Amino acid sequence: MISLLRGTVLATSAQHVILDVGGVGFTIFATPATMAELRIGHEATIPTSFIVRDDAMMLYGFADDDERDTFNILISLSGIGPKIALAVLSVHTPDTLRSIVERDDVAGLVQVPGIGRKGAQRILLELGNKLGPARSQVEAAAPSTVSADVITALVGLGWNESVAADTVAAVEADAGPLPVSHMLRLSLQKLGGK
Numbered sequence: 770m771i772s773l774l775r776g777t778v779l780a781t782s783a784q785h786v787i788l789d790v791g792g793v794g795f796t797i798f799a800t801p802a803t804m805a806e807l808r809i810g811h812e813a814t815i816p817t818s819f820i821v822r823d824d825a826m827m828l829y830g831f832a833d834d835d836e837r838d839t840f841n842i843l844i845s846l847s848g849i850g851p852k853i854a855l856a857v858l859s860v861h862t863p864d865t866l867r868s869i870v871e872r873d874d875v876a877g878l879v880q881v882p883g884i885g886r887k888g889a890q891r892i893l894l895e896l897g898n899k900l901g902p903a904r905s906q907v908e909a910a911a912p913s914t915v916s917a918d919v920i921t922a923l924v925g926l927g928w929n930e931s932v933a934a935d936t937v938a939a940v941e942a943d944a945g946p947l948p949v950s951h952m953l954r955l956s957l958q959k960l961g962g963k
Contacts, residue, residue, distance in 0.1 A: 797830035805922030839863040
């Protein structure tokens with residue numbers, strides 16, 4: 770089991786990072802929010818989950834241990850693979866997910882791409898109390914903080930700062946205030962269309 774990697778960030782993309790650990794490059798798939806924290810050329814410590822399947826061995830990276838533990842609980846559910854679990858964590862923080870489970874909020878889970886109403890109901894039923902209680906009241910970040918974080922993430926992914934700022938401003942104008950993960954995803958979609 771590979772539970773944590775520490776090394777230098779060699780490259781990043783929208784879905785993965787390549788981390789140099791002692792001369793070996795590890796490809797680690799992660800959420801947009803996790804990717805936003807990483808800078809090429811800087812050292813990073815990434816909690817990971819190593820998944821071995823018949824056809825592949827893959828590493829998934831997370832912002833912290835809570836996110837990794839939540840991912841591991843999600844993939845233990847029937848019908849939930851790493852791709853859907855990562856999608857859940859791209860849309861919801863672990864604490865938001867706990868609140869969704871506590872409220873039995875099907876609509877909250879349906880926001881995740883790839884999860885329909887029946888799937889959301891099954892996930893809520895199977896999760897039960899596996900995640901534990903919500904640790905804090907979820908508060909939305911101030912819009913200016915979200916914008917700054919997304920611009921920093923886009924610059925880290927290789928876009929120039931003025932292009933990143935213009936794209937984030939356009940997304941905010943279209944969609945209004947959003948969490949960092951949503952804003953980053955929409956900004957990347959807009960940039961990908963150019």
